Amino acid sequence: MKKEQQEKSFTMSGEKRSKVYEEEAAYLRNRRSVAGTHTTDRSGIAFSGGGIRSACFSLGILNWLERSGMWKEFDYVSSVSGGGYAVASVLEREFDGEGSGKTRAEMVVDKLRHDDGYLRSKSATLFLLVISASISGLLTFSxxxxxxxxxxxxxxxxxxxxxxxxxxxxxxxxxxxxxxxxxxxxxxxxxxxxxxxxxxxxxxxxxxxxxxxxxxxxxxxxxxxxxxxxxxxxxxxxxxxxxxxxxxxxxxxxxxxxxxxxxxxxxxxxxxxxGKTHTNDVLACLYIVSLGLIFLALLASPNRLNPFLVTYYKSLQTAFGNGRDDAIWRNRAQQGDPIHLINCFVQSPRTREEPVRSRGGENFCISRFFCGSQSLDYFRTATWSSGREKKPVWRHQTIWRLITTSGAAVDVHPTRQSPIVNGLPTMFNIGLCSWVINPSFKRKHRKGGPVFVLNFAAAVGGNSIKQKWIRLSDGGHFENLGLYELVARQCMDIIVVDAGCDPEYRFSDLALAMEKCRDDFGAEIDIPGLFPQRSPGRCHQSKFEGYIRYRGVDKPAKLTYLKLVVTEHHSMRMRLQSSIDPKFPHEPTRNQFSTKAFVDAYYQLGCETAALAFPVTGTVKRAA
Structure with missing residues (x-):
């Protein structure tokens, strides 16, 4: 009986977290052998969200980690939003074989300097945005x-x-x-x-x-x-x-x-x-228009009819990419590189499961091995395709589309905002979220593509993680540090790079991450000496050390927390940068139109913060 029900069902069961970690362990053993590390404990580093500000700061951290040799010690690198820009761009590049002495992070920064930022504002794009929003509103309301x-x-x-x-x-x-x-x-x-x-x-x-x-x-x-x-x-x-x-x-x-x-x-x-003589004509026109709109709403894709999303994706791919955009499961990491965990938020306000319902969704993690979430189960990324079985479509899981989705901060949140604030942008298809195929659906039921009727369901809070097409947005809508997945894997040595916009140093992203890790995994995180600052704008250290106590594990894990801040130990250039840019080092995330000076300042701050946090004996070779 159960077998017959399973055959009639549209979905299939996936793997649990334990199975995912077992298969990752096989790769990690080979990675450690190549990298020359002999520890058996898992380790990871997390790069937070924060748009281009976080990306440039994270590139500075990555540059120091590569030069100091610490990069090879990490098994996992978890990213959200802007941190993912930096991580994906570094992992996509090959080691410099021309003898210039540049790290992969420096190659990315050189490209950003040459391009003078990454996001462009074009009047044609804004015009298309207005036109597409009008069309999207009609189709969603159809x-x-x-x-x-x-x-x-x-x-x-x-x-x-x-x-x-x-x-x-x-x-x-x-x-x-x-x-x-x-x-x-x-x-x-x-x-x-x-x-x-x-x-x-x-x-x-x-x-x-x-x-x-x-x-x-x-x-x-x-x-x-x-x-x-x-x-x-x-x-x-x-x-x-x-x-x-x-x-x-x-x-x-x-x-x-x-x-x-x-x-x-x-x-x-x-x-x-x-007059009533024209009533039939009015009704006939109304009937034809409404029928035509619903027909188009069942055909048109909200992912494609969104110039904002397309512009954002192409800008990231051009500025941070290396000329290609393959499906993530096809990506072959460089020898010794860690497993990249890309964190998104799957919105699911219409579900009976707690705490998914109260949170409006849950974390959706993608690596080149598995993708999925806690309540959805995990599925092999190589099978996560849509379209016909003979002609699979991988568009939704190319690296830079996933990074774009992971950084979709300009989008709604089902529970943190009012229904009107959620509904209007969704109705007019204004935002950076993406509709992707549900990996739990059987392959024969994955034909077609997302349609505008899905936007109507999302506008009234009717979308769910159990549907054929699920709505992914910024991973920061769940947890902005990327710490969640590292704690889930019980990593024993974790570094968190927090480049969020926090000018008053309230550490709210850290507080939310700690709450979710405690509720979901029973992990207690403590950082002695860390307090919200009473004086706005003043924080006297960039490195904090603490520990994580996992449920059922006697030995506490080590936690190193790096905060985006300028202290008295940074260079004079960094200490005086706020005289030139009053918002430095916490430029609001809504400003994504960076300049060469912006890139240089945050990149240099990242380099200095990493050097202060992880000093090395001897000298570190610098690029010419």
Missing amino acids: PIMLLCGQSASLMINIYPRTVDNWASGIFCAASAVISLSTWRMPGMVGKLTLFIAVFFGSIQVAWVTGYLPPNLRVGMGILLILSWLIVLGLLGLGLSHPLIKRIQRASFLGLMANIVLTFAIVLHLVIDGT
Whole structure:
């Protein structure tokens, strides 16, 4: 019986974390042999998010690690957002064979200096963004337009008291009775009957509005405006209290009723102005437009109709890449390089599992061996393709598309923002998230591509990790340091490079990471001597040392935490840089239009911070 159910299911079971770590261990043994390290304990380094600021600072850290020989000691390198720019660009390059003495990090920085940054602002791109946002809004809104278009004849009084109107009233009453008896049922049955009852109830109110005298119509308009204010006010609340969340989910039905009633009133005004002889033409046009839009919404891809996302991807690939963009599972690391863990956030507000539901999703980790998450299971990255089985598509898992998605900070978060703030950008397809195929779906069910109807579901909080297409965004929406996956693997020596924007030195990213590691893995992290700074803008050390106590492990793991800060031990150039750039070293992440001076300053700060944190005996050879 269970076998038959599994055959009928669209999904398949994946591997658990323990199996993933076993297979990674085989690679790590070979890596350690090549690198000349003899330890059996896992070690890792994490590079935080922070856009181009984090990328340049991380390149400075990587340069020192390469020159000092420390790079070969790490088994894992975990990255989020801007930290991933730096890590991916270094891992993609081969060691310098021309004798220039440059590290791979220096090669990347030279290219950034030559390009004077990486992101370009073009008027043509902004124009395309406006056009695509308008088209995306129509396509995403098309399901509601189709419902209104199909029910238009039931909303107006072109033929007074027709059989269709009476039938609609009877169906409305019947659906209300069914809804009252099924609304507590689990799954989609109760929600579907409630939706039908509210929808046909709105149609009946709209039909009655057509028979009201002018003064009562004005009263109906005032009530509708008040209803709009109440619904939008509830959906605009950013509170995370469970009661507020339940009220907001119910408010979506009120939003739909308001849309139907507003549409009906506008339709009545149009018909009253043009005369009933033109009503059939109006309804025919409405029917054709709504049907055409829903047809396009079922064909068009929101990933491709997003010039912001395309520009961001091409800018990263051009500036940080090395002229190619292969699928990550095809990437062959240089001898001795660690396993790169790319952290994204899979959004899943519509799930019953806790704490995924309260967090709005969970961490989605991709390496060249496995991809997946805790509740989804893990699957071999080499099998994570979409399209037909004979012609697999790997576009979504090329290295720079994954790095783009991991850095998609310009996107919504299901639980940290109000439903309106989440819904509007999603409705107009403004953001850097990507729809990717769910790796748990069986290969024969992966045909086709993402469509705009998915955006509609996401706009009302209806997307889930169990769907065929899942929504990935910035890994910082879950945890911005990249520490989570290293703790999951119980690494015994961890370095965290925190280049987040924290001018007041509150260490909020570290606090959130500690909370998630404690809740999910039972790992207790402690860094003696680290406190939020009472004086904004002043932090007197860049290196903190602490430890991690894993559940069931007697020996504590070593934790080294590097903070983006300028101290009295840095060079005069770094100490005076804020006189030239008042926001240094915490340029807001929203500013991604870097210059040569910007790249040099943060890169140099990274080099000096690493040199102060990890001094080496003897001399370190510098590039000419």
